[in-house]
Amino acid sequence: MSFMRRLINDDVTCVEQLRMDTNTFRVLCSLLLVEGGLKEDGLVPIEEQVAIFLHILAHHAKNRVIKFKFQRSGETVSRYFNLVLSSVLRLHGNLLKKPDPIPEDCIDNRWKWFKGCLGALDGTYIPINVSEVDKPRYRSRKGEIATNVLGVCSRDMQFIYVLPGWEGSASDARVLRDAINRRNGLKVPTGNYYLVDGGYTNGEGFLAPYRGSRYHLSEWRHRRVPTNPRELYNKRHAQARNVIERTFGLLKMRWAILRSPSYYPVKTHNRIIIACCLLHNFVRREMSIDPLETELENMPINEEVD
Known part of the structure; x- marks a missing residue:
C-alpha cells in the first residue's frame, strides 16, 4: 500500500508512472466506476485496479514486475487487467471525439x-x-x-x-x-x-x-x-x-x-x-x-x- 500511496498522491510520480496527474487519475477511477461498470469487490480497491492497468500500458511491464510492485499474485494482476480493459472499452461513446x-x-x-x-x-x-x-x-x-x-x-x-x-x-x-x-x-x-x-x-x-x-x-x-x-x-x-x-x-x-x-x-x-x-x-x-x-x-x- 505504501507504493500505491506514493503513486497516486504525488503529481510528478503519477505522471511518470501512470501518464496522468493525480486529479486526472481520480476522475478516471470515478468514471470507470460510475459509467464503465468497474466494481469494488472488497479485495482490490478501484484505484489499485486502475493503477495496475495503467502501469502495464505505460511501461509494457511484465506480469512478474507488477506482482512485485503491487504485492499481488500473477492471477490477480491478470484478472484485474482484463476487468479494467473491458471497463475502459465501455466508455468508447464518451471518450471518442465527435x-x-x-x-x-x-x-x-x-x-x-x-x-x-x-x-x-x-x-x-x-x-x-x-x-x-x-x-x-x-x-x-x-x-x-x-x-x-x-x-x-x-x-x-x-x-x-x-x-x-x-x-x-x-x-x-x-x-x-x-x-x-x-x-x-x-x-x-x-x-x-x-x-x-x-x-x-x-x-x-x-x-x-x-x-x-x-x-x-x-x-x-x-x-x-x-x-x-x-x-x-x-x-x-x-x-x-x-x-x-x-x-x-x-x-x-x-x-x-x-x-x-x-x-x-x-x-x-x-x-x-x-x-x-x-x-x-x-x-x-x-x-x-x-x-x-x-x-x-x-x-x-x-x-x-x-
Whole structure:
C-alpha cells in the first residue's frame, strides 16, 4: 500500500508512472466506476485496479514486475487487467471525439484553408506477436510483424475513429475501405471531408494532395517556398494533415505497450490498442498541461515518401 500511496498522491510520480496527474487519475477511477461498470469487490480497491492497468500500458511491464510492485499474485494482476480493459472499452461513446468541421470564420493559420474539414486520417503500424503461420500476412512493407491501425483524429489531436486488427501487409487504402463499409464504421457527412496523404484516393469525403509535387514537411525546410499553386496547396495540406502524425507520435510516447510486441492474444492486443486511444483522448481533455506534448514538439516527425 505504501507504493500505491506514493503513486497516486504525488503529481510528478503519477505522471511518470501512470501518464496522468493525480486529479486526472481520480476522475478516471470515478468514471470507470460510475459509467464503465468497474466494481469494488472488497479485495482490490478501484484505484489499485486502475493503477495496475495503467502501469502495464505505460511501461509494457511484465506480469512478474507488477506482482512485485503491487504485492499481488500473477492471477490477480491478470484478472484485474482484463476487468479494467473491458471497463475502459465501455466508455468508447464518451471518450471518442465527435467530429467538428472547420467553421467559415476560422482564423487558425493551419486550418483556415480547409473549411468543412473534420480532421485527418492515416494508418500506423503497431508491433504484434502472431503464430509462425500468420507471420507472412502480418509482415509490413518495412519487414516488421505488425498490425495496420487506421486512426482518424480531430485538429486538437483526439481520436474520432480507430480500426485495429488488419494485417501489416494490408494497404492503407484497403483498411479505409473496410472502415467505410462497416455498419458502425467511419461516417463522413455530406459536404465534409478528412485530409489524407497520397496513399489514399482523392474523392468524396477525402482530400489528398497533388501527386508529383513537393509535399512532406521535410521538403519545406531551409526556408524553401512554393513555386506554383500546387506546391502552395500541398504545403498547407501537409501542415494541417501533420496532426495525425503528431497524434500517433504522442500516443506511442504515452503507452509503451504500443512500441514493442506484447504476448497477449491478437484479439486482446487489438482491444488494448483501442483502450490506449480512448485513454489518450481522456488525458487530452482532463490535463491542462501535458508534459509529453512538449517533449513531442522537440522531436522530428517520421515522415515517409509515398
